[in-house]
Amino acid sequence: MAAESCLTRNEWICGEYVSSRSDELGDALVEHVLITAGAVGLAVLAAFPLALVARRWRLAAGPVLSLTTILYTVPSLAMYALLLPVFGISASVVVCGLVLYSLTVLVRNMLTGLASVPDEAREAARGLGYGRVRLLFAVELPLSLPALMAGVRIATVSAVSLTTVGAIVGHGGLGNLIYSGMDSYFKAQVLTASVLCVLLAVTADLLLLGAQRLLTPWTRHRAPRRAPRRDTALDLADGPADGPADNLADNVAKGV
Amino acid sequence: MDVIPDAWTWLTTGEHWSGESGVWQRLGEHLYLSGLCLALACAIALPLALWLGHGGGRGFGGALAINISNAGRAIPTFAVLVLLTLGPLGRHGDLPTIVALVLFAVPPLLTNAYIGIAEADRDVVQAARGMGMSRAQLLARVELPLAFPLLMTGVRTAAVQVVATATLAALAAGGGLGRIITAGFATYDTAQVVAGATLVAVLALTVEGVLALAQRLLDPARGRNRARRRAPAAAPAAPRTPAAPEPVERSTP
Numbered sequence: 001m002a003a004e005s006c007l008t009r010n011e012w013i014c015g016e017y018v019s020s021r022s023d024e025l026g027d028a029l030v031e032h033v034l035i036t037a038g039a040v041g042l043a044v045l046a047a048f049p050l051a052l053v054a055r056r057w058r059l060a061a062g063p064v065l066s067l068t069t070i071l072y073t074v075p076s077l078a079m080y081a082l083l084l085p086v087f088g089i090s091a092s093v094v095v096c097g098l099v100l101y102s103l104t105v106l107v108r109n110m111l112t113g114l115a116s117v118p119d120e121a122r123e124a125a126r127g128l129g130y131g132r133v134r135l136l137f138a139v140e141l142p143l144s145l146p147a148l149m150a151g152v153r154i155a156t157v158s159a160v161s162l163t164t165v166g167a168i169v170g171h172g173g174l175g176n177l178i179y180s181g182m183d184s185y186f187k188a189q190v191l192t193a194s195v196l197c198v199l200l201a202v203t204a205d206l207l208l209l210g211a212q213r214l215l216t217p218w219t220r221h222r223a224p225r226r227a228p229r230r231d232t233a234l235d236l237a238d239g240p241a242d243g244p245a246d247n248l249a250d251n252v253a254k255g256v
Numbered sequence: 257m258d259v260i261p262d263a264w265t266w267l268t269t270g271e272h273w274s275g276e277s278g279v280w281q282r283l284g285e286h287l288y289l290s291g292l293c294l295a296l297a298c299a300i301a302l303p304l305a306l307w308l309g310h311g312g313g314r315g316f317g318g319a320l321a322i323n324i325s326n327a328g329r330a331i332p333t334f335a336v337l338v339l340l341t342l343g344p345l346g347r348h349g350d351l352p353t354i355v356a357l358v359l360f361a362v363p364p365l366l367t368n369a370y371i372g373i374a375e376a377d378r379d380v381v382q383a384a385r386g387m388g389m390s391r392a393q394l395l396a397r398v399e400l401p402l403a404f405p406l407l408m409t410g411v412r413t414a415a416v417q418v419v420a421t422a423t424l425a426a427l428a429a430g431g432g433l434g435r436i437i438t439a440g441f442a443t444y445d446t447a448q449v450v451a452g453a454t455l456v457a458v459l460a461l462t463v464e465g466v467l468a469l470a471q472r473l474l475d476p477a478r479g480r481n482r483a484r485r486r487a488p489a490a491a492p493a494a495p496r497t498p499a500a501p502e503p504v505e506r507s508t509p
Contacts, residue, residue: 070461073416073420073457073460073461074420074456074461075421075424076420076423077420077434077453077456078423078437078452078453078457078460081452081453084446085259154329157326157330160330160332161332161333161334162332164334165424167427168427168437168438168441175335178332178334178338179338179427181342182338182428185342187342190335190338190339190342193335194335194336194338194339197332198331198335201329201330201331202330205330
């Protein structure tokens, strides 16, 4: 009976593996989600003040942008290795590496988003007596959400796949299963973990897309009602997602 | 913390550089793998992007290029590398690594080259067509020069990506500089790990720098830009710089 099992035959697709190791898979998945979500969350928190500084003082824009871009050219394996002496062997190494990678995409997209806020909206808010802070949080930030969310989506998807490399320090989530499966030549484990990883990336992307649509109801309602201005409205809403920003993200994306 | 001096000592020790698993050997493997894969990826992606962008079904081509690039980001390179190593390709030496690297270099090359060609200034293209240029002339003398900056951006991205990914090959028992890092991990030699990581990071930055310089020197619109004050090259450059500081500057009171 045991010889019939797909585990002993070491097949790529094996239902028995999934059912017998569901705990292990679940733990890895949870670790993967925690690392990715923590990293992207921290990166958003760090990128926001950086983007504001880069916008406010032109002198700061160059260094901020080039520093984050340089960070992006450091290979993931090297990044984790370089952070190792700082944090020791812990999940912080992976989280910190991912935060540094996400900064590039996030800072650029925030700047794009803030720059794309129409001047009329800004003037109107100022005319209503909005101060600097209220203008930022009540007008500029909501209006730049589409660009910001496009950046968050790109950063999240990349982070999901980069987390696997964290297996080198033992905190790669699903990457740990891929790594140990490679050593033991355990095909079912490698394939299952890889597929889960891709599914996780796609799910996260769709969830963020849903969140973006919920957070920016005006981009949905405006387009049909104001037919003549449709092009501009769509440009503002979709531009950063499929056009320049996406392309920009590719410029820096390594997908390792 | 004396990791950094230790890493420096590791790097300046001559015997670490020579021999079968020395730095020179690993660097050679790394450059050979990266160069080969980049060349293969260019050979696949650039003609396809030119064809798609030049008119091979504009809507379809655009969707294809963007989707390939988005999907590429979601797929973990490390997983693909391991899957290929365990699969039937695994018995053929470097082949799994090469396939994985080419696979991941294609999306940025394809997307950037496609967008560069497809968004080449339509007025200029129309004018060239009106002057009686054939399709081949149009591609070689108008669209390609206009798309050059974006095309080179794709090549640079792909090159850095390939250099970075080649590091992962070491995890799957391939060659390259990553081997220094993984060997350091295996023997708990933090100095060696940091030294190896520094070498890889420096190599990635060097490749980026060399290609950026090459782009500046090879740009077909270089002389003309100076003469005509950047008029022809302004169009394809526009979609590339959404984060340009100018509009930001204007908006500050």
